[in-house]
Amino acid sequence: MSGFMSKFMSFSRINGDSKVAPFVVLLLTVTVLASACNLLLPSDSIFYVSTYTITLLGKYLCYAMLALAVDVIWGYCGILSLGHGAFFALGGYAMGMYLMRQIGDRGVYGNPDLPDFMVFLNWSEMPWFWHGMDQFWIAMLMVLLVPGLLAFVFGWLAFRSRVTGVYLSIMTQALTYALLLAFFRNEMGFGGNNGLTDFKDILGFDLQADSTRVSLFIITALLLCGLLILSKKIMQTRFGKVIIAVRDGESRARFIGYKTENYKVWLFVYSAMIAGIAGALYVPQVGIINPGEFSPINSIEMVIWVAVGGRGTLIGAIIGAILVNYAKTKFTAIMPDGWLFALGAMFVLVTLYLPKGLMGLFAQLQEQLKEKQQQSKNQSGNDSPNEKAEEGHA
Numbered sequence: 569m570s571g572f573m574s575k576f577m578s579f580s581r582i583n584g585d586s587k588v589a590p591f592v593v594l595l596l597t598v599t600v601l602a603s604a605c606n607l608l609l610p611s612d613s614i615f616y617v618s619t620y621t622i623t624l625l626g627k628y629l630c631y632a633m634l635a636l637a638v639d640v641i642w643g644y645c646g647i648l649s650l651g652h653g654a655f656f657a658l659g660g661y662a663m664g665m666y667l668m669r670q671i672g673d674r675g676v677y678g679n680p681d682l683p684d685f686m687v688f689l690n691w692s693e694m695p696w697f698w699h700g701m702d703q704f705w706i707a708m709l710m711v712l713l714v715p716g717l718l719a720f721v722f723g724w725l726a727f728r729s730r731v732t733g734v735y736l737s738i739m740t741q742a743l744t745y746a747l748l749l750a751f752f753r754n755e756m757g758f759g760g761n762n763g764l765t766d767f768k769d770i771l772g773f774d775l776q777a778d779s780t781r782v783s784l785f786i787i788t789a790l791l792l793c794g795l796l797i798l799s800k801k802i803m804q805t806r807f808g809k810v811i812i813a814v815r816d817g818e819s820r821a822r823f824i825g826y827k828t829e830n831y832k833v834w835l836f837v838y839s840a841m842i843a844g845i846a847g848a849l850y851v852p853q854v855g856i857i858n859p860g861e862f863s864p865i866n867s868i869e870m871v872i873w874v875a876v877g878g879r880g881t882l883i884g885a886i887i888g889a890i891l892v893n894y895a896k897t898k899f900t901a902i903m904p905d906g907w908l909f910a911l912g913a914m915f916v917l918v919t920l921y922l923p924k925g926l927m928g929l930f931a932q933l934q935e936q937l938k939e940k941q942q943q944s945k946n947q948s949g950n951d952s953p954n955e956k957a958e959e960g961h962a
Contacts, residue, residue: 592793599789603782626785628890630850633792635873635889637842643880646815650867651740652843655715657861659844664764664857666707685759695757711848719840727829748862763858788849872915878925
């Protein structure tokens with residue numbers, strides 16, 4: 569086990585964990601400044617940040633939280649999940665159900681009890697699983713419980729059967745695709761193809777108000793920072809060290825007595841809950857949740873975010889998600905049909921030339937800078953005796 573621990577220590581020195589505190593400070597500073605520029609400055613000011621930009625930044629932070637969830641399970645445990653879009657969407661649907669219940673008689677059909685899509689489908693009563701979703705605390709419990717329970721059941725069956733590698737990745741993608749097909753059906757009671765939308769307010773606050781948009785943005789940033797710090801602390805504990813050992817050599821970790829499947833299951837559940845929280849924060853800011861969020865393509869994009877930023881770095885996953893989605897916003901406006909080709913090219917280039925992502929490039933540049941500084945010190949040290957000899961000869 570000592571070999572595993574030494575690998576973990578060397579891994580920790582280059583994975584960017586030491587930069588978590590400065591990164592959190594920077595992220596919160598940008599959040600506060602952007603929020604202040606929206607609420608306090610007039611719209612004609614050069615420093616004014618529009619509400620649209622605030623909403624867009626909030627969406628990027630939700631994606632960053634989702635990338636963090638993928639990095640926790642892939643970067644630190646070596647489990648390539650192509651199904652985290654399912655956990656994200658389930659958390660989003662739990663929040664969407666709460667928001668739909670808050671509409672009341674302000675819907676298109678004016679029914680105080682049933683959401684519009686149920687009235688349209690001639691439903692006479694609300695399904696049992698919608699009851700209680702008008703309570704915020706119950707909805708938030710479902711945001712954590714539903715993705716966590718699904719991850720526990722799936723992980724327990726898969727990891728105890730010792731399914732690994734590409735087979736596990738295919739199974740997670742199959743799970744996501746099955747949920748996609750199920751949620752498309754109207755009889756499921758989740759709005760079918762159209763999903764849930766036309767939200768009015770949350771906790772009594774108007775969702776269209778600038779102050780509400782800014783508040784959601786700030787809450788998202790705070791939760792992202794909190795989950796980043798928590799994930800870092802977990803990976804520094806004995807549990808995290810065993811997770812690294814499982815990633816680097818599961819059979820050896822199992823041989824010395826660790827029940828590796830238990831560690832993998834609980835990390836998978838933790839990762840799924842983070843994804844569910846991201847989905848819950850995403851829905852009120854974007855204003856819609858539909859079965860398209862279950863698309864396997866979305867789950868593949870999440871992996872690309874992490875790969876671009878740097879797998880197993882936590883911070884890199886967040887940076888990758890923000891940068892790639894910003895590029896997506898720009899590219900889809902310039903050439904909508906070419907974005908997927910650009911995304912594929914980005915993934916290929918990163919795989920070939922930046923296997924450790926942007927964080928690995930940053931670490932490499934730091935090492936080169938230190939080497940140059942050390943060389944300059946050595947040269948100055950070698951020159952000083954010669955200079956003294958010349959002075960003595962003179």
